[in-house]
Amino acid sequence: MTPAGAHGAVVVDEPAETGKRLSSEERRRQILVAALAVFGARGYEGATTDEVARAAGVSQPYVVRLFGSKENLFLAALDDAxxxxxxxxxxALADxxxxxxxxxPEKAAAKRIGQAYVDLIEVRGLHQTLAHAYLLGSHPAIGAAARQGFxxxxxxxxxxxxxxxxxxxxxxxEGMLISTMIGLRIVDDYGSDPQITxxxxxxxxxxxxHVLEVLPRGTDRW
Known part of the structure; x- marks a missing residue:
């Protein structure tokens, strides 16, 4: 999945057939991909359903019709992540x-699972959305869902x-360290700061x- 199209729309990682009208479930999937990217970059408070709609290439009323509210959309994105x-x-464990x-075999499985976590960097916003959720413990709905997920x-x-x-x-x-590095967009300092390198x-x-190629940069919209 690439970060965004020319007009800021997130490129969905499940390709649709050319000329095919997407079902509501396919549209839902498309919006969740965009929601992970936008919530990951903006956080729950900073993001809007309008931003998610623009990232997904749909209308804001359509997002609301499918999810009902920003809170519901964030909960769905958290569950998806x-x-x-x-x-x-x-x-990875079953591989x-x-x-x-x-x-x-135990160390081999641990290595595969660690690699799987790193590979998920390609899903823009997944790690950051989880990290944002873990900071919302006082929210009555999101806090409970985040604790259960953790x-x-x-x-x-x-x-x-x-x-x-x-x-x-x-x-x-170690997973939280990697999530922090992604959220900081600290990749911008790779090569120029010896400690970060x-x-x-x-x-x-x-x-x-590969990680340097796919990590979000400070100039990326999300």
């Missing part, structure tokens, strides 16, 4: 591709992946060129 992330983790014989991620590491508490904590801490090389030892 969590579902995408956990589905990616589970696919039976032969791995390096010099490492244990607990689901913890349970995945503990129950499905079988990590102990220290390993689970380390996974989540070192940090990037430490976090992305094998996929750095």
């Amino acid at each position: 969590l579902a995408r992330m956990l589905a990616s983790f589970r696919a 039976e591709t032969p791995h390096d014989p010099d490492i244990t 607990a689901k991620v913890w349970r995945f590491f503990r129950d499905e992946m079988g990590l102990d508490t220290d390993e689970s904590r380390a996974f989540m801490a 070192e940090l990037f090389r430490s976090c992305f030892p094998t996929e750095l060129p």
Whole structure:
């Protein structure tokens, strides 16, 4: 998925057939892709349904008709981000591709799941939308949903992946570090700031060129 089209519309990562009229579910999917990008960049308070509509290439009343309110739209985007992330983790965990014989199956699975988290950077705004949600604990609806989602991620590491508490904590801490780096758009300082360059090389030892290509820049709209 590329960040945006020439007029600021987010390019949807599920291509539609040329000339085909999209169903309401396909339009919903299109709007959620745009919502992740806009909420990721603007946060819940800063984003508007009008911005999301423009990013998706639809009218603002259509967004409201499908989702009802900005709160409902954010909750749907949060649910979508969590579902995408956990589905990616589970696919990586179930992957039976032969791995390096010099490492244990457990370490191979951990490496695949870490890679899956990095690969999700291509879904513009996914990590940042989750990070914004985690700052809204006092919101009666979003706070509750964010807490439930956060607990689901913890349970995945503990129950499905079988990590102990220290390993689970380390996974989540590194994920939050990467989310912070994305939200800061700190990629702009890569190559010019030695400390930031070192940090990037430490976090992305094998996929750095691709990460540098897809991360949002400070000048990007979202």
